Amino acid sequence: MAEAQPQGTGKAAGGRSAQLAHTGLRPGWTTGACATAASTAAYTALLTGEFPDPVTITLPKGQTPSFALAVEELAPGRTTARAGVVKDAGDDPDVTHGALVRATVRALPAGSGVVFKAGPGVGTVTRPGLPLDVGEPAINPVPRQLMREHLAEVAARHGGTGATADVEVEISVDHGEEIARSTWNPRLGILGGLSILGTTGIVVPYSCSAWIDSIRRGVDVARAAGRRHVAGCTGSTSEKVAVALHHLPEDALLDMGDFAGAVLKYIRRHPVERLTICGGFAKLSKLAAGHLDLHSARSQVDKGFLAELARRGGADEALAGAVAEANTGLAALQLCTAAGVPLGDLVAATARDESLAVLRGAPVAVDVICIDRAGMVVGRAEPRGPGEVRQGSPQR
Numbered sequence: 001m002a003e004a005q006p007q008g009t010g011k012a013a014g015g016r017s018a019q020l021a022h023t024g025l026r027p028g029w030t031t032g033a034c035a036t037a038a039s040t041a042a043y044t045a046l047l048t049g050e051f052p053d054p055v056t057i058t059l060p061k062g063q064t065p066s067f068a069l070a071v072e073e074l075a076p077g078r079t080t081a082r083a084g085v086v087k088d089a090g091d092d093p094d095v096t097h098g099a100l101v102r103a104t105v106r107a108l109p110a111g112s113g114v115v116f117k118a119g120p121g122v123g124t125v126t127r128p129g130l131p132l133d134v135g136e137p138a139i140n141p142v143p144r145q146l147m148r149e150h151l152a153e154v155a156a157r158h159g160g161t162g163a164t165a166d167v168e169v170e171i172s173v174d175h176g177e178e179i180a181r182s183t184w185n186p187r188l189g190i191l192g193g194l195s196i197l198g199t200t201g202i203v204v205p206y207s208c209s210a211w212i213d214s215i216r217r218g219v220d221v222a223r224a225a226g227r228r229h230v231a232g233c234t235g236s237t238s239e240k241v242a243v244a245l246h247h248l249p250e251d252a253l254l255d256m257g258d259f260a261g262a263v264l265k266y267i268r269r270h271p272v273e274r275l276t277i278c279g280g281f282a283k284l285s286k287l288a289a290g291h292l293d294l295h296s297a298r299s300q301v302d303k304g305f306l307a308e309l310a311r312r313g314g315a316d317e318a319l320a321g322a323v324a325e326a327n328t329g330l331a332a333l334q335l336c337t338a339a340g341v342p343l344g345d346l347v348a349a350t351a352r353d354e355s356l357a358v359l360r361g362a363p364v365a366v367d368v369i370c371i372d373r374a375g376m377v378v379g380r381a382e383p384r385g386p387g388e389v390r391q392g393s394p395q396r
Helices: 015-023 031-048 141-158 176-180 208-224 236-246 260-269 281-288 303-312 317-324 329-338 343-359
Strands: 071-074 080-086 100-107 114-118 167-173 229-233 253-255 274-280 365-371 377-384
Touching: 031 071, 031 080, 031 100, 031 141, 031 167, 114 141, 141 167, 167 176, 208 229, 208 253, 208 260, 229 236, 229 260, 236 253, 236 274, 236 365, 260 274, 260 343, 274 281, 274 343, 281 303, 281 329, 281 343, 281 365, 281 377, 303 317, 303 329, 303 343, 317 329, 329 343, 343 365, 343 377
Parallel strands: 114 167, 229 253, 229 274, 274 365
Antiparallel strands: 071 080, 080 100, 100 167, 365 377
16 A cells, blocks of 8 residues: 655645645545556666665656555566555545556566556556557556656666667556456446556545535635636646646636536536636547536437537538547547538537526626647637527527
8 A cells, every 4th residue: 555645836815726626525546656667667677676665756747656565576587577556536435446466577678668468457448538548458558658768767877778668567456357347447448457547646536425525615716816817627627727828826727527517507606707728539428419518327418419429510421420429529620620511619608508598697708728638629609608609509
């Protein structure tokens, strides 16, 4: 188990860290953080003959948790090394809580770089539309980068093959294939096990009542500070985009997560002049379709709805049909982008008008920003205020 708990920024006035502190829930660690810790320990042992226990890593936001090792195996002659970490998801009801994440590291010839391999219990991508190519192990881009950085540090410290590590890293999860049946992986075409996930390394626990209460507190803090413009963001990547585009201070940022309805309904009663909603394209397509809870267990991306939006944007029937049959929202977006159909902008505009309908005439102007997994803006809708909802927009 990890020896340290995630720490906030120390600013309790507002923003994401204050919201997290307000819930009283204990955060945990992503599978990506666990895989980074395990691979760092294994590569250290491969080069030195000794496993660091606990092993400390640095997460993207600067936290430095330490993880106790549950597995230490060093092959004769140091041909391979394996380390394992038990995932602690904190107070989040995560299906991977308690799973044993293993990393097996093998040296490769100089210049090979880091090669990732899916071991038992880790899935393989079999369909397009995900941030990984078909045939790749389901180890997402941010965990891959985190592992590369830590392995390079180990190589530099302990006499590896240069500034970058040259190793094969096989990540496995005990009983991962069985656990994955409780996730969306099979439907998305990720077969054979779990995905190794995480953008911050930290699992943020979601108690609906506690998190919605924290959203309300965030709005109250922003209003008390005189903020006229706030942003509801679905995660850390979208928060960075909102800050970069609008230069908002921390106490104007609301960690909306999946609770778009909670933000809109509270701001309806406690207005601010402007609300920016920023999030992933797929999540905001759910808002555009009328869903106020964006969690994957309670709403899904409606590809038929996206196909209809694509038609409005000029898609022919062949393209609309392909959108309706796409594996993921991202795949639908890619199809439309290639054809010059502005599906991202259409989703943003429809999500904005849906938000205005929920606000029921409250004196709030709303704009929407859709991003992809890398944080690139793929759709925008300019601010629109009350009374400007397009005819036909649903009222709630």
